[in-house]
Amino acid sequence: MMNRSTMGTRAGLARVLAVLVAALTLTSAPAHAQNNDALQIYLVDVEGGNATLFVSPEGGSLLIDTGNGGANADRDVGRIMAAVEDAGLRQIDHLITTHWHGDHYGGMPELATRIPIRHFIDHGPTVEDSARTAEFLDNIYPGLSQAGRTVAKPGDTVPLAGVEVTVMASGGEAIRSPVSGGGTPNPYCTTFERQAEDRGENAQSVGVHLAFGQFRALHLGDLTVNKEFELMCPANPIGTVDLHIVSHHGLEASNSAALIHAIAPRVALLNNGTRKGGTPGSMTTLHTSPGLEDLWQLHFSVLSGQEYTVPGVFIANLIDDQATTMPLAPMPQPARGSNAGPPPVHNGPAHWIKVEARRDGSFTVTNTRNGFSKSY
Ligand SMILES: [Zn+2]
Numbered sequence: 001m002m003n004r005s006t007m008g009t010r011a012g013l014a015r016v017l018a019v020l021v022a023a024l025t026l027t028s029a030p031a032h033a034q035n036n037d038a039l040q041i042y043l044v045d046v047e048g049g050n051a052t053l054f055v056s057p058e059g060g061s062l063l064i065d066t067g068n069g070g071a072n073a074d075r076d077v078g079r080i081m082a083a084v085e086d087a088g089l090r091q092i093d094h095l096i097t098t099h100w101h102g103d104h105y106g107g108m109p110e111l112a113t114r115i116p117i118r119h120f121i122d123h124g125p126t127v128e129d130s131a132r133t134a135e136f137l138d139n140i141y142p143g144l145s146q147a148g149r150t151v152a153k154p155g156d157t158v159p160l161a162g163v164e165v166t167v168m169a170s171g172g173e174a175i176r177s178p179v180s181g182g183g184t185p186n187p188y189c190t191t192f193e194r195q196a197e198d199r200g201e202n203a204q205s206v207g208v209h210l211a212f213g214q215f216r217a218l219h220l221g222d223l224t225v226n227k228e229f230e231l232m233c234p235a236n237p238i239g240t241v242d243l244h245i246v247s248h249h250g251l252e253a254s255n256s257a258a259l260i261h262a263i264a265p266r267v268a269l270l271n272n273g274t275r276k277g278g279t280p281g282s283m284t285t286l287h288t289s290p291g292l293e294d295l296w297q298l299h300f301s302v303l304s305g306q307e308y309t310v311p312g313v314f315i316a317n318l319i320d321d322q323a324t325t326m327p328l329a330p331m332p333q334p335a336r337g338s339n340a341g342p343p344p345v346h347n348g349p350a351h352w353i354k355v356e357a358r359r360d361g362s363f364t365v366t367n368t369r370n371g372f373s374k375s376y
Contacts, residue, residue, distance in 0.1 A: 039163060039212040041243070041355035042083040045298050045317055046076040048249055048273020049103030052219060053080070054210065055087040060161030062094045063117075064208070064219055069106020077110040079350050084115060091116040094158050096208065098221025099201040100126040100133045112144050120145035121152050123171040123204045152206050162212070168238070169207040169223055174231035179209050181216065181239035189233035192258045198224040202248065207231075209238060213359025216241040218263060222248040228259040240264045242361055242376070246286065249277030250301070260289050266376050267365060269353055270297045274319065277301060283308035293376060296353055296365060313372040316351040 037057050044051040046067030054062040067076030084092070095117050097105045111117070120141075126133045150156070154175040158165035168175045205221030218241045223231070228247075231237065244265035248254035249272045260268075268286055272278040278301030286295050287308070295310050299317045312318060351369035366373040 038356040038358055039210075039215065040087055041217070041357065042087070043245065043269050043271055043298060043316075043353040043355075044076075044079050044083050045350040045352060046079060046103070046107070046271075047072070047350075048271075048276035048299075049076065049106070050098065050221070050249075050271050051076065051080050051083075051107070052245055052271070053083050053087065054160065054163065055089065056160055056162035056212070058161035059089075060093050060163070061087070061089050061091070062096065062158060062160045062163075062165065063092050064096045065098055065104040065221070066095070066107035066111050068103050069109070070102070073107045073110040077107045077114060079352070080107065080111060081114055083352055089115070091118055094119045094121060094160060096121045096152070096158070096206050098205040098207070099123060100128070100130075100137070100204075101201050101222065102132075104221070105136070108144065109140055117144070117147065119148045119150065121150045121158065121206065123206050124151045126201060127172075127199065127204055128201050158208065164211040166209045166211075167206060168209050168218075169205060169220060169227060169231055172204050172227065174227065175237055178235070178237035179211070179239070182237040183235055184239070185234060186232050186236040186258065186262045188256075188258045188261045189229070192225075192229050192233065192256060194229065195225050195253065198226060198253070202253065203227050205247075207247075209241075212357055214361030215243075215357040215359065215363060216361075217243040217245065217357070218265075219245040220247045220254075220259075222254060224248070224253045225256045225258075228254065228256050232258045232262055236262045238263050240291075242266050242363060243355060243357070244268045246270045246282075249273065250279065250282045250286070251277050252279050252281040255282040255285050257285055257288075260285050264289060264291045266291060266293050267363075268292060268295045269355075269365075270295060270301075272297055272299050272301050274299045274317075275302055278304040278308070280304070280308050294365070294374065296367070298353060313367065313370060316353050316367050316369050318369070 040055040042053040049067045050065040051067045052064045152167045152170040154167055154173050156167040166179050202222040202224045205223040207220030207223050210217040241263045246268050250270045296314045300315050300319045354366045357363040364375045
Protein backbone atom coordinates (compact mmCIF):
# COMPACT_ATOMS: atom_id res chain seq x y z
CA MET A 1 0.00 0.00 0.00
CA MET A 2 2.70 2.38 1.07
CA ASN A 3 4.71 1.69 -2.09
CA ARG A 4 1.73 1.93 -4.41
CA SER A 5 0.62 5.12 -2.74
CA THR A 6 4.11 6.62 -3.04
CA MET A 7 4.32 5.52 -6.66
CA GLY A 8 0.89 7.03 -7.32
CA THR A 9 1.94 10.29 -5.68
CA ARG A 10 5.16 10.34 -7.71
CA ALA A 11 3.30 9.70 -10.97
CA GLY A 12 0.82 12.44 -10.05
CA LEU A 13 3.66 14.79 -9.18
CA ALA A 14 5.37 14.05 -12.50
CA ARG A 15 2.14 14.87 -14.34
CA VAL A 16 1.75 18.14 -12.39
CA LEU A 17 5.38 19.03 -13.14
CA ALA A 18 4.92 18.24 -16.83
CA VAL A 19 1.90 20.57 -16.95
CA LEU A 20 3.83 23.29 -15.08
CA VAL A 21 6.80 23.01 -17.43
CA ALA A 22 4.46 23.24 -20.43
CA ALA A 23 2.76 26.30 -18.93
CA LEU A 24 6.11 27.99 -18.18
CA THR A 25 7.34 27.25 -21.69
CA LEU A 26 4.24 28.90 -23.13
CA THR A 27 4.41 32.01 -20.96
CA SER A 28 8.12 32.54 -21.63
CA ALA A 29 7.66 32.55 -25.42
CA PRO A 30 8.60 35.89 -26.99
CA ALA A 31 5.70 38.34 -27.12
CA HIS A 32 5.93 38.73 -30.89
CA ALA A 33 5.64 34.99 -31.30
CA GLN A 34 2.22 35.16 -29.64
CA ASN A 35 1.03 38.03 -31.83
CA ASN A 36 2.81 37.08 -34.96
CA ASP A 37 1.15 39.55 -37.27
CA ALA A 38 1.21 42.70 -35.12
CA LEU A 39 3.65 45.58 -34.90
CA GLN A 40 4.61 45.86 -31.22
CA ILE A 41 5.43 49.26 -29.75
CA TYR A 42 6.84 49.76 -26.26
CA LEU A 43 6.86 53.25 -24.75
CA VAL A 44 9.47 52.61 -22.06
CA ASP A 45 9.52 54.75 -18.91
CA VAL A 46 12.87 56.56 -18.80
CA GLU A 47 11.59 59.28 -16.46
CA GLY A 48 11.01 62.12 -18.88
CA GLY A 49 13.57 61.01 -21.48
CA ASN A 50 12.73 58.90 -24.48
CA ALA A 51 13.06 55.22 -25.39
CA THR A 52 10.49 53.82 -27.81
CA LEU A 53 10.89 50.29 -29.19
CA PHE A 54 9.22 49.01 -32.37
CA VAL A 55 9.25 45.28 -33.17
CA SER A 56 7.82 44.06 -36.47
CA PRO A 57 6.15 40.67 -37.01
CA GLU A 58 9.24 39.66 -38.98
CA GLY A 59 11.27 40.22 -35.80
CA GLY A 60 12.86 43.44 -37.06
CA SER A 61 13.57 46.04 -34.38
CA LEU A 62 13.90 49.80 -34.20
CA LEU A 63 14.72 51.61 -30.97
CA ILE A 64 14.28 55.38 -30.87
CA ASP A 65 16.58 56.83 -28.17
CA THR A 66 18.21 55.24 -25.15
CA GLY A 67 17.07 57.25 -22.10
CA ASN A 68 19.27 59.02 -19.59
CA GLY A 69 22.96 58.52 -18.87
CA GLY A 70 25.20 59.12 -15.88
CA ALA A 71 23.73 57.96 -12.59
CA ASN A 72 20.50 57.01 -14.38
CA ALA A 73 21.97 54.84 -17.15
CA ASP A 74 21.67 51.60 -15.23
CA ARG A 75 18.03 52.30 -14.32
CA ASP A 76 16.94 53.38 -17.80
CA VAL A 77 18.84 50.71 -19.69
CA GLY A 78 17.46 48.09 -17.30
CA ARG A 79 13.96 49.23 -18.26
CA ILE A 80 14.78 49.21 -21.99
CA MET A 81 16.22 45.70 -21.65
CA ALA A 82 13.05 44.52 -19.90
CA ALA A 83 11.09 45.54 -23.02
CA VAL A 84 13.75 44.04 -25.31
CA GLU A 85 13.47 40.75 -23.44
CA ASP A 86 9.66 40.86 -23.44
CA ALA A 87 9.85 41.16 -27.23
CA GLY A 88 12.30 38.25 -27.44
CA LEU A 89 14.98 40.28 -29.21
CA ARG A 90 18.62 39.24 -29.40
CA GLN A 91 19.80 42.43 -31.10
CA ILE A 92 18.67 45.95 -31.94
CA ASP A 93 18.60 46.22 -35.75
CA HIS A 94 18.32 50.02 -35.91
CA LEU A 95 18.86 52.67 -33.25
CA ILE A 96 17.73 56.20 -34.05
CA THR A 97 19.15 58.86 -31.77
CA THR A 98 16.78 61.76 -32.36
CA HIS A 99 19.24 64.39 -31.08
CA TRP A 100 22.20 64.88 -28.79
CA HIS A 101 20.52 65.61 -25.47
CA GLY A 102 21.34 63.43 -22.49
CA ASP A 103 17.77 62.19 -21.96
CA HIS A 104 17.84 60.77 -25.52
CA TYR A 105 21.37 59.35 -25.97
CA GLY A 106 22.68 59.04 -22.39
CA GLY A 107 21.99 55.33 -21.96
CA MET A 108 23.60 54.31 -25.26
CA PRO A 109 27.06 53.19 -24.03
CA GLU A 110 25.47 51.09 -21.27
CA LEU A 111 22.89 49.58 -23.65
CA ALA A 112 25.63 48.61 -26.11
CA THR A 113 27.26 46.50 -23.38
CA ARG A 114 24.02 44.53 -22.94
CA ILE A 115 22.83 43.85 -26.50
CA PRO A 116 24.36 44.16 -29.98
CA ILE A 117 23.22 47.27 -31.88
CA ARG A 118 23.64 46.84 -35.64
CA HIS A 119 22.83 50.21 -37.18
CA PHE A 120 23.11 53.71 -35.72
CA ILE A 121 21.09 56.59 -37.19
CA ASP A 122 21.44 60.25 -36.16
CA HIS A 123 21.25 63.76 -37.61
CA GLY A 124 25.01 64.44 -37.65
CA PRO A 125 27.21 66.49 -35.28
CA THR A 126 25.74 68.36 -32.32
CA VAL A 127 24.95 72.04 -32.90
CA GLU A 128 25.37 72.83 -29.20
CA ASP A 129 28.48 73.84 -27.37
CA SER A 130 28.67 70.98 -24.89
CA ALA A 131 32.04 69.57 -23.89
CA ARG A 132 30.43 66.39 -22.59
CA THR A 133 28.55 65.68 -25.82
CA ALA A 134 31.60 66.58 -27.93
CA GLU A 135 33.62 64.11 -25.88
CA PHE A 136 30.96 61.44 -26.47
CA LEU A 137 30.75 62.12 -30.21
CA ASP A 138 34.53 62.28 -30.69
CA ASN A 139 35.64 59.42 -28.48
CA ILE A 140 32.77 57.03 -27.71
CA TYR A 141 30.22 57.10 -30.54
CA PRO A 142 32.65 56.15 -33.35
CA GLY A 143 33.56 52.95 -31.50
CA LEU A 144 29.93 52.09 -30.76
CA SER A 145 28.65 52.83 -34.26
CA GLN A 146 31.41 51.14 -36.24
CA ALA A 147 28.93 48.35 -37.06
CA GLY A 148 27.16 50.88 -39.30
CA ARG A 149 26.11 54.52 -39.10
CA THR A 150 23.74 56.61 -41.22
CA VAL A 151 23.38 60.38 -40.99
CA ALA A 152 19.68 60.67 -41.80
CA LYS A 153 18.31 62.99 -44.44
CA PRO A 154 14.60 63.77 -44.86
CA GLY A 155 13.07 61.28 -47.27
CA ASP A 156 15.44 58.46 -46.27
CA THR A 157 13.87 55.16 -45.31
CA VAL A 158 14.97 52.90 -42.48
CA PRO A 159 15.05 49.24 -43.57
CA LEU A 160 12.98 47.89 -40.68
CA ALA A 161 11.73 44.50 -41.86
CA GLY A 162 7.99 44.63 -42.56
CA VAL A 163 7.46 48.34 -41.78
CA GLU A 164 7.87 51.41 -43.98
CA VAL A 165 9.83 53.94 -41.92
CA THR A 166 10.38 57.35 -43.54
CA VAL A 167 12.54 60.13 -42.14
CA MET A 168 10.36 63.27 -42.04
CA ALA A 169 12.86 65.63 -40.42
CA SER A 170 16.57 65.58 -39.61
CA GLY A 171 19.31 68.13 -39.02
CA GLY A 172 16.86 71.02 -39.15
CA GLU A 173 15.48 70.06 -42.59
CA ALA A 174 12.01 68.75 -43.37
CA ILE A 175 10.84 66.29 -46.03
CA ARG A 176 9.78 67.93 -49.31
CA SER A 177 7.54 65.22 -50.74
CA PRO A 178 4.52 63.74 -48.94
CA VAL A 179 4.20 60.17 -47.72
CA SER A 180 1.19 58.26 -49.04
CA GLY A 181 -1.96 59.86 -47.64
CA GLY A 182 -0.32 63.28 -47.27
CA GLY A 183 0.00 66.36 -49.45
CA THR A 184 -3.23 68.26 -48.80
CA PRO A 185 -3.37 71.92 -47.64
CA ASN A 186 -3.10 72.32 -43.87
CA PRO A 187 -5.86 74.58 -42.49
CA TYR A 188 -4.10 74.93 -39.12
CA CYS A 189 -1.17 76.91 -40.58
CA THR A 190 -3.03 80.24 -40.57
CA THR A 191 -3.16 80.53 -36.77
CA PHE A 192 0.42 79.36 -36.20
CA GLU A 193 2.51 81.61 -33.96
CA ARG A 194 6.22 81.46 -34.54
CA GLN A 195 8.40 81.14 -31.43
CA ALA A 196 11.94 82.47 -30.95
CA GLU A 197 14.32 80.54 -33.21
CA ASP A 198 15.54 77.33 -31.55
CA ARG A 199 19.24 77.07 -32.36
CA GLY A 200 19.72 74.02 -30.16
CA GLU A 201 19.55 70.28 -30.62
CA ASN A 202 15.77 69.84 -30.30
CA ALA A 203 15.24 71.55 -33.67
CA GLN A 204 17.68 69.05 -35.24
CA SER A 205 15.62 66.00 -34.17
CA VAL A 206 15.31 63.00 -36.44
CA GLY A 207 11.57 62.42 -36.86
CA VAL A 208 10.03 59.35 -38.47
CA HIS A 209 6.71 58.24 -39.93
CA LEU A 210 5.85 54.54 -39.73
CA ALA A 211 3.45 52.70 -42.01
CA PHE A 212 2.45 49.11 -41.29
CA GLY A 213 -0.37 48.04 -43.58
CA GLN A 214 -3.08 50.65 -42.97
CA PHE A 215 -1.63 51.64 -39.58
CA ARG A 216 0.20 54.99 -39.36
CA ALA A 217 2.34 56.35 -36.51
CA LEU A 218 4.53 59.41 -36.02
CA HIS A 219 7.51 60.07 -33.72
CA LEU A 220 9.31 63.42 -34.14
CA GLY A 221 11.66 63.34 -31.13
CA ASP A 222 11.85 66.78 -29.52
CA LEU A 223 11.26 68.76 -32.74
CA THR A 224 10.25 72.32 -31.78
CA VAL A 225 7.38 74.44 -33.12
CA ASN A 226 9.08 76.45 -35.88
CA LYS A 227 10.32 73.19 -37.37
CA GLU A 228 6.83 71.72 -37.02
CA PHE A 229 5.60 74.64 -39.11
CA GLU A 230 8.30 74.10 -41.75
CA LEU A 231 7.34 70.41 -41.90
CA MET A 232 3.56 70.86 -41.87
CA CYS A 233 2.93 74.09 -43.81
CA PRO A 234 1.50 75.06 -46.17
CA ALA A 235 0.78 71.43 -47.20
CA ASN A 236 0.54 68.60 -44.70
CA PRO A 237 2.95 65.89 -45.95
CA ILE A 238 1.65 63.28 -43.50
CA GLY A 239 -2.13 63.27 -43.62
CA THR A 240 -3.63 61.77 -40.50
CA VAL A 241 -2.14 59.15 -38.20
CA ASP A 242 -3.56 56.47 -35.93
CA LEU A 243 -0.93 56.90 -33.23
CA HIS A 244 1.15 59.94 -32.35
CA ILE A 245 4.00 59.64 -29.89
CA VAL A 246 3.83 63.20 -28.62
CA SER A 247 6.94 65.29 -29.24
CA HIS A 248 9.24 66.62 -26.54
CA HIS A 249 7.50 65.00 -23.55
CA GLY A 250 4.50 67.28 -24.08
CA LEU A 251 6.32 70.58 -23.58
CA GLU A 252 5.01 73.78 -25.15
CA ALA A 253 8.21 74.44 -27.11
CA SER A 254 6.73 71.74 -29.37
CA ASN A 255 3.17 70.55 -30.07
CA SER A 256 1.60 73.30 -32.15
CA ALA A 257 -1.92 72.84 -33.50
CA ALA A 258 -0.36 73.09 -36.98
CA LEU A 259 1.11 69.67 -36.25
CA ILE A 260 -1.25 67.98 -33.78
CA HIS A 261 -4.61 69.06 -35.18
CA ALA A 262 -3.50 68.44 -38.77
CA ILE A 263 -2.31 64.87 -38.17
CA ALA A 264 -5.42 64.34 -35.98
CA PRO A 265 -4.23 61.20 -34.19
CA ARG A 266 -6.82 58.73 -32.90
CA VAL A 267 -4.55 58.10 -29.93
CA ALA A 268 -1.64 60.08 -28.51
CA LEU A 269 1.01 58.75 -26.13
CA LEU A 270 2.87 61.19 -23.90
CA ASN A 271 6.42 60.24 -22.86
CA ASN A 272 6.41 62.70 -19.96
CA GLY A 273 8.08 62.52 -16.56
CA THR A 274 6.56 63.33 -13.18
CA ARG A 275 7.98 66.84 -13.35
CA LYS A 276 8.62 67.15 -17.06
CA GLY A 277 6.14 67.76 -19.84
CA GLY A 278 2.37 67.51 -19.93
CA THR A 279 2.21 71.29 -19.53
CA PRO A 280 -1.26 72.94 -19.69
CA GLY A 281 -0.77 74.50 -23.14
CA SER A 282 0.29 71.22 -24.76
CA MET A 283 -2.41 69.30 -22.93
CA THR A 284 -5.04 71.77 -24.18
CA THR A 285 -3.82 71.36 -27.77
CA LEU A 286 -4.02 67.59 -27.38
CA HIS A 287 -7.42 67.57 -25.66
CA THR A 288 -8.87 69.77 -28.44
CA SER A 289 -7.35 67.75 -31.29
CA PRO A 290 -10.12 66.75 -33.71
CA GLY A 291 -11.00 63.07 -33.47
CA LEU A 292 -8.65 62.29 -30.58
CA GLU A 293 -10.11 59.27 -28.84
CA ASP A 294 -7.62 58.95 -25.99
CA LEU A 295 -4.44 60.39 -24.59
CA TRP A 296 -2.24 58.05 -22.57
CA GLN A 297 0.53 59.26 -20.23
CA LEU A 298 3.69 57.52 -19.11
CA HIS A 299 3.47 59.43 -15.82
CA PHE A 300 1.10 61.54 -13.86
CA SER A 301 2.51 65.05 -14.41
CA VAL A 302 2.57 67.58 -11.59
CA LEU A 303 2.59 70.23 -14.33
CA SER A 304 -0.74 68.94 -15.68
CA GLY A 305 -2.13 68.64 -12.19
CA GLN A 306 -5.66 67.37 -11.78
CA GLU A 307 -6.99 69.97 -14.19
CA TYR A 308 -5.35 68.76 -17.42
CA THR A 309 -4.56 65.11 -16.74
CA VAL A 310 -6.38 62.04 -18.03
CA PRO A 311 -8.08 59.40 -15.84
CA GLY A 312 -5.64 57.21 -13.93
CA VAL A 313 -6.39 54.11 -16.00
CA PHE A 314 -4.58 55.80 -18.90
CA ILE A 315 -1.48 56.64 -16.80
CA ALA A 316 1.29 54.04 -16.58
CA ASN A 317 3.07 55.45 -13.52
CA LEU A 318 1.22 57.27 -10.76
CA ILE A 319 2.59 59.66 -8.21
CA ASP A 320 1.85 57.05 -5.50
CA ASP A 321 4.30 54.75 -7.23
CA GLN A 322 7.12 57.20 -6.70
CA ALA A 323 9.60 55.96 -4.13
CA THR A 324 10.36 59.51 -3.12
CA THR A 325 9.56 62.08 -0.50
CA MET A 326 10.54 64.95 -2.77
CA PRO A 327 8.14 67.87 -2.99
CA LEU A 328 5.76 67.79 -5.93
CA ALA A 329 7.21 70.71 -7.77
CA PRO A 330 8.97 70.98 -11.11
CA MET A 331 12.60 70.10 -10.68
CA PRO A 332 15.48 72.08 -12.16
CA GLN A 333 16.69 70.39 -15.33
CA PRO A 334 20.40 69.87 -16.00
CA ALA A 335 22.25 72.33 -18.20
CA ARG A 336 21.52 72.18 -21.91
CA GLY A 337 23.63 69.55 -23.59
CA SER A 338 24.49 67.76 -20.37
CA ASN A 339 24.07 64.01 -20.57
CA ALA A 340 23.85 63.64 -16.83
CA GLY A 341 20.05 63.57 -16.95
CA PRO A 342 17.83 64.82 -14.17
CA PRO A 343 18.65 63.75 -10.62
CA PRO A 344 17.32 60.28 -9.82
CA VAL A 345 13.66 60.55 -8.89
CA HIS A 346 12.27 57.09 -9.13
CA ASN A 347 14.34 53.99 -9.14
CA GLY A 348 11.64 51.52 -8.23
CA PRO A 349 9.35 49.54 -10.51
CA ALA A 350 8.31 51.26 -13.71
CA HIS A 351 5.63 50.38 -16.24
CA TRP A 352 5.60 50.75 -20.00
CA ILE A 353 2.73 51.46 -22.34
CA LYS A 354 2.38 48.75 -24.97
CA VAL A 355 0.75 49.09 -28.39
CA GLU A 356 -0.10 46.20 -30.70
CA ALA A 357 -0.90 47.47 -34.17
CA ARG A 358 -2.51 45.39 -36.88
CA ARG A 359 -2.26 45.70 -40.67
CA ASP A 360 -5.92 46.72 -40.99
CA GLY A 361 -5.09 49.88 -38.99
CA SER A 362 -6.71 48.69 -35.76
CA PHE A 363 -4.60 48.63 -32.63
CA THR A 364 -4.71 47.94 -28.91
CA VAL A 365 -3.05 49.99 -26.17
CA THR A 366 -2.26 48.44 -22.79
CA ASN A 367 -1.23 50.05 -19.53
CA THR A 368 1.10 47.46 -17.98
CA ARG A 369 0.66 48.92 -14.48
CA ASN A 370 -2.99 47.96 -14.16
CA GLY A 371 -3.60 45.75 -17.21
CA PHE A 372 -6.15 48.27 -18.56
CA SER A 373 -6.38 47.81 -22.28
CA LYS A 374 -8.40 49.47 -25.03
CA SER A 375 -8.78 48.66 -28.71
CA TYR A 376 -9.14 51.24 -31.46
ZN1 LIG B 1 13.89 65.31 -24.46
